[in-house]
Amino acid sequence: MKTVFVNATFHTMESKTDAHRSMTVEDGVIVGFDESAEGPNVQTIDLAGAHVFPALIDSHLHMLEAIALASMGEQICNIVNSRVEPHDLAGVEREIRSYAAKSKPGSLLIFSNYVSAAMDEGRLPNRYELDEWADGAPVWIINIDGHSGACSSALLNALELGDVAPDGILSGPAHDANLGKFTDHLASSITPAALAHGIAHFCNQCAAYGIGTVCALEGTDDSERDRMAELTAFLAQRFPLDVRMFPQYMDEGKLKRVLPRMDAKRVGGCMKWELDGSVGSRTAAFSEPYADGSTGSLYFDDNELARTIEGFANRGFMVSAHAIGDAAIDQLVGIFERVPGRHRIDHCEFPSEDAVERVCKLKPFVTVQPGYAWIDKRYLHGYERYLSESQIASQIPLARLAEAGVPLCGSTDAPVQSVDPFLQMHGMREFYVEDQSLSAYEALKTYTVNGGEMLGEKKGVLREGYEASFFTCAENLLEIEPSDLEGMRAQSMWLHGKRYKPLPDGLGAFVRLLTTKPKKI
Known part of the structure; x- marks a missing residue:
């Protein structure tokens, strides 16, 4: 018909x-x-x-974490009256105590969107504070930079990370190298009812924003078997949204378990594929020190990384890798220039002038999240504290890249940020570096035309x-x-010619979802 x-x-x-x-x-x-x-x-x-x-395409988010957050926690900080609230640890304490009081005793509590840079104390809470505020429950706080966090004593002991983070605070490599332990623990903690709630919330929220396709960057290499990512792939085949999975593995065994469910060869993203850290945790790899004299470092040896990327590229994989500081971006661009295929640079926040010129010629796909910079300039001022004026001015030149035909792909990095695509477009149109702001059309292209081109789909x-x-x-x-x-x-959402009907919340709807005919991701 x-x-x-x-x-x-x-x-x-x-x-x-x-x-x-x-x-x-x-x-x-x-x-x-x-x-x-x-x-x-x-x-x-x-x-x-x-x-x-x-329909919009979010080119970079972490679906499992977003679903888990919806089912087992909440965002702890929000913008209220042009400032971040709560803005001090006393306010954080109130939020955690309130949520813990409504939760089942001893259940895992996850809080995202914590903004340490906006806190009067300028830090994450330690394990002892979390123990008191949550009455001894296992607590995981995710900082907005995505590369630092804090956990309570109960969670720290369950993960056997007491020697790594005696105070419960993990940052940079110590944080990134142990995320598999967190997701493994999450897998053992989440109930079918909580999973059903999280899936319904995630799908319905995406549809409410006009998002029809999500690129889900899933999986960690630092656990023996990544059963949660395997489950995520199984379920994602049955979602009403279109999910395109990027397995974050270098481990061939883990990759083989999810690859048959995928519609194309894709690999990489964050986790194992992070070439550096973040600005907020002062672990992004720059060629010059941070304002406080600290330095970030590259996570990979050049030759080791080149061999890995070349191996995947020669087998027809699209490779996606996280690079934020100029040293990490230089490293990745240099490798992409030598391997076959067209690949992705995720974040690409502070490229060198040389890297910009090379990217304009190479035209890789570049996933961006300028909503964070928009928020930072107005409310957080983290870049001003951590970076020099020249580093701040070197932020990715959106307009210059778009004019050169580099396909910028809009994304949120959810749950590090909200899944709201319009916040990201706002950040593109009122970019931190003003003369590099995008037009309304170019901003919308990042979530439509460019995403379709990146996936190679109609x-x-x-x-x-x-x-x-x-x-x-x-x-x-x-x-x-x-x-x-x-x-x-x-106002309304239509997928493949049919109006989207919000997923009901409950085990009955979850069972019906399991019986849905699977489609490739």
Whole structure:
């Protein structure tokens, strides 16, 4: 049966101005525009004057952690009246005590979006404070930089990390090298009911933002067998959203367990594929010291990393790797120039001038999350404390790369940041380095056209023969002011020609999900 969607403006994203008044869909695929279609096998759907855009693609998030957070914890910090709240450890204590009082005694509590740079004390809470505030429960706090965190004594002992973090605070390599232990413990702690709640919340939240496809960077190499990532891959095949998995493995055995579920050869992301740390934990690898004299370092020897990437590239894999500081970006670009295929640089926050010129020629896919820099400039001021003026000025030149044809791919790094794509677009349009801000069209391209190109799939554009996945909203995203992106939501979401129905929360819905026909991820 054909479906004709009418009474809307269909922004194809072929250009800023290309638009149509109706769109015809058959079997989940776009088959025409501005056509009259009548007959017994045609249905018409009135979209009530909405603006229509291709479903968004989040090119870099950590789905398992986002689901776990939704089921076993919450964000601890938020922007309230133009400042981060809570802004001191007394406020953090109130939040943790309140949540712990509502939770089952002894259950694992996870708190994300902790902003240590915004705390009056400038630090994470230690194990003894967490023990008191959560009445001895196992607690895991995830700092917004994604490369540091804190855990209570109960969790520290369960993970056997007392010698690594005597005070319960992990940062940089000590944090990143032990994330597998955290996820293994999470796997043993999460209940079917909690998992069902987390999945429903994640899928429904993405749909509410107009996100139809997520690139899920999953898995760690530092556990004997990564059963949680295997379960995530199994479940993701049955999600109403399209999931595209990037296994974060260098271990071939772990990779073989998830690769048959995937629709293309992809590998990398964060965890084992992190070439350096983050600015917040002062572990991103720069060629000059931080303002306090500390230095970050590369996590890989050049030759070791080159052999690994070349091995995957020669077998037809797209390789994705985390690089934030200029030294790490230089290392990765140099390797990408020597191997076959087109690959990804994740974050790419502070490239050297030389790296920018080489990236403009090489044109790898670059995943970006400028929402963090937007928040930092206005509320956190972490870059100002940690970096020199020249380092701050070297932030990724978004406009220059876009003009050179480098496909920038929008993403959130959730749950490090909220899954909100419009916060990231706001950060692109009011970028930290003002003259490198993107236009509304280029910002939206990062979440549509460029994501589809990166995946090599017929999505991200409204075009004949392409996937009929789109969302509607009351505003024209190509014309509104950056500030109007705050609080933006989709009016309706359509995936493969069918309206998205929110997943119910509960074990019954979870069982029905398990019986859904699997699709490749």
